[in-house]
Amino acid sequence: MLYSLPCLKQFINTVSGSHMRISSGLRSCTNVVQIAPPFMLDGRSVTLIDTPGFDDTTKSDTEILRMIALFLTETYQHGKKLAGVIYIHRISDFRMGGISTRNFRMFRELCGDSTLKNVVILTNMWGQVGDEVGEARERELASDDLFFKPVLEKGAQMLRHDHTLESAQAIIKRLLDNNPLVLQIQREIVDEKKDILQTAAGTELNKELLAEMERHRKDMIDLQDEWQAAMNAKDEETRREIEAEAKKLQKEMSRIEAESKNLANNFQKEKADLEQRLKDMDTEAKREQQRLQEQYLNQVEELENQRRADADQSRERQEEYSRQIAQLQRQRSGGGGFFASLGRAIDSLFGLR
Template sequence: MPPYAGPPVRIAVMGVTGSGKSTFIEQVTRLQGIKIGHQYESCTTDVEPFEFELDGRHVTLIDTPGFNDSSRSEAEVLTEIANYLDFTYRNPPHLKLNGIVYMQSIQDPRMYGSSLRNLKMFKDLCGESPMKSVLLTTNRWDKARSCGDFDKAVAKETELRDKANFWQPLIARGARMVRWDSDDTRAGAVEIVRALMGAAPEVLQIQRELVEQEKRLVDTTAGNTVNEEVLRVEKEYQAELVKIRSEMQEAVAARDEEVKEALEQSKKDYERKLGKIREEQDLLHYERRNETRRMQNEMDDLRSAYDRKLEKQLSAQKLDFDEVVAKLTANQGKLRHEQRVAMQAEIDKMKKEKSGKRSAGQLIMKILPLVGTVVLGAFGIPFAFGGV
């Protein structure tokens, strides 16, 4: 293979679920098999790089899940994105991004809550300096034309550009707005990528915080934003539980079994929700404050369908427990301190099991939320780059 015409290019593609990220990547790379979601259903569950050649350069487009993911919490999505950005920057060759394509459907009637929240998380991840390498990309202009809504779309574009709670602060820091008309098929998407290929690689704010400042995820700007919301919801659920318990006492005193049973179910529902909230806190803090709670809820409440399928795949591969432990141990120096501590705790706990009960697949399932699929793949754990 002849040498490339210039240094490699790495561009992240971000935006809310259903904004067209995966479609954009499929158009540019011409790679087959990229899962495309529909409307608000997410098909991108992990950070996933796609490599191709453009103008003699090696280009990697990095697909990312949105923070309004229909199947995962903000804490899970942040952990997945942060782990990828941390690992690729912390370890040689210390990769940085040349730019970011931030996708937004011009057909969305307004910037609803999840869009604004996603934008807030995006700003917290990036910081100020990388904004000059961001292309704020509106798409689905072809659909706006075909529906007779083109004038409304132009008005929406103006609103995005000019309003202080939308894109105006990003543009003030150097971000640029572009249109992607999928009627142009690949040509328009390629031009957007070309516009970022000459940009100098930048360190994102979250990479600087995690790698250079050695902060815990919860102490980063993005982590703090997620944690504040987690704490707010936790307080809300706790208040509801107090109210339900009081009403249950009244129902018992009144011997109203029907009301008591209904309140019992409500109590269980809120306790389950609190369990999920505390799991999100565990992810942000990398703590295991109540392992029994996490184990009970993980399969049924957090990612039950995904986890069952993944565990079945791992079991079928008949991975050797000691070999997996050796690979994890050999590479633990590439992780953050809190990741190393949490991973070693899981290994030590599994080692206490009788040899016949030790499972490489179960160990990987414990480690996966801590480091993510890309990191495990780099460690040589064979399932990581395969489909689930």
């Protein structure tokens, strides 16, 4: 799994040969869970999964958490574990600000300390800074308790990516031989039967929502004092400005309250809906598989009959029949598999397809 802080599609496109859309603007380029087509590396089939981060510009943090949790829990329930998790950090960032720190904190709560040995912190954008500056920032990230030091001490790796195919492949190879592990949020929801609000990630997010609500309440009290002062001074312009600001603040408080409630209320319903969609897709896939099997057998039989009928034809003609049969066999073995089906189900659940 690749957890996007900045957009990670370029890394996926480079190493897998896929063509995920890359955003060049300020809007987030990963606001859904996306699965790249499987590719072969060192004789192993590799599937990369791109997930949104909690800095998304189009979806709320609660939507992002529900989306990631849905994907991870369904993956685990179907016997699929992740061999590695990659977290991206731009070395070009002047500092690791509040959003980045918060994003990484949520990432840790999703993974849990027991899986950090399978985590790679990947630094990119090295071409945008000088060597001395980049290396100084790298040392600070690795040695500061507020940044990556705690996870590196628990087994995580910090690697550089220079945007080449060789670099991307070397990073993936570091993860190929890992023993796939259960992430903390998977264990909490599936094994421990916790509600999403009771998970470490849910608790962390709800704590932040409550803290934000408390700050807004204090701001509202200050606005009320300012409004009373404007009324006493008969300052109509200031009064109107304060009332407009109070309306915006109240709207934001209502949004936060709704987010906190929706985190718990919507998750179980969406999980049930996702499971039903997967069942429906599986039923449809079996019907389609049966149809394709019959079509495949008919085509192979027809080619075999033609080959037997043309037994006296040239060797080149016989080889052409064999080539066509081999091509049919390759087409039969293709397909996106479970990850692709789960990705399509989540997309349809969130109204994305």
